């Protein structure tokens with residue numbers, strides 16, 4: 492089983508963010524929310540029939556704004572797989588020695604820190620509440636606390652962080668030698684401060700080509716410290732891929748608990764096509780139909796679509812009946828997935 496728990500509280504709202512989160516909530520309101528989550532997690536385990544938990548992900552928002560100790564107690568008593576992965580998302584300002592120690596004690600074995608940039612001017616325009624130096628200090632504390640599976644998130648394609656500033660961000664990220672790095676291409680979400688500024692002409696977004704060039708530069712810089720690109724936006728040292736996300740892309744069920752969290756239980760099409768995002772594994776219509784016989788009627792249609800993209804050089808077809816994204820294909824993966832759906 493794979494479980495995602497959402498904590499929709501943030502210190503401030505980032506300029507680009509359209510995720511569901513509350514900025515002004517009292518401690519009592521947050522405690523009430525966590526009590527509700529605890530009841531739902533207990534109900535989830537009670538209905539699971541003793542199945543083992545493979546991955547657990549506390550995301551947000553900012554989980555650190557909540558008291559997680561009661562949740563750790565509930566989780567500690569459950570059946571878990573041998574390679575159980577328990578990730579908590581962090582903001583650099585969350586990384587305090589007491590909190591990190593509590594995470595370790597609570598069984599957390601993977602941390603994901605949202606840094607987004609190592610350029611202070613960029614961080615300010617993003618509305619991030621931390622500096623680059625605070626992110627570096629937080630990273631040292633994470634390593635000093637003994638977390639040997641930890642990663643950071645970056646955003647590429649930010650309007651003010653072109654050229655040299657992005658390269659400095661990549662150098663700083665690589666210097667930390669993270670186990671994992673997610674590099675998300677900026678998406679202009681409606682009703683955000685960024686969208687508002689773009690509409691009024693205060694900010695101009697870089698072209699798609701410029702953003703893709705930044706992603707390519709990330710692949711190069713992170714490759715230099717041993718992180719392989721294994722998914723469109725994800726880079727990891729071998730063996731340090733995010734198992735929770737891998738499970739999602741490979742088509743396993745997952746359950747989401749909390750405001751704004753979604754679950755996938757039994758939707759056969761979305762179980763299989765997201766395998767295409769995994770650069771080495773790829774997507775095989777024949778294997779998909781073998782795994783889920785109800786999809787057999789889609790094989791011809793999918794094969795025709797995938798062959799068309801392969802002819803354009805966006806996919807590579809191999810003898811194991813599998814289609815994998817080429818370098819150019821990674822740039823248009825969403826278009827290919829939309830056609831497959």
Ligand code: SF4
Nearest residue numbers: 501504505508551552
């Ligand atoms: S990006 Fe993360 S920290 Fe910023 S507002 Fe969105 S959920 Fe909160």
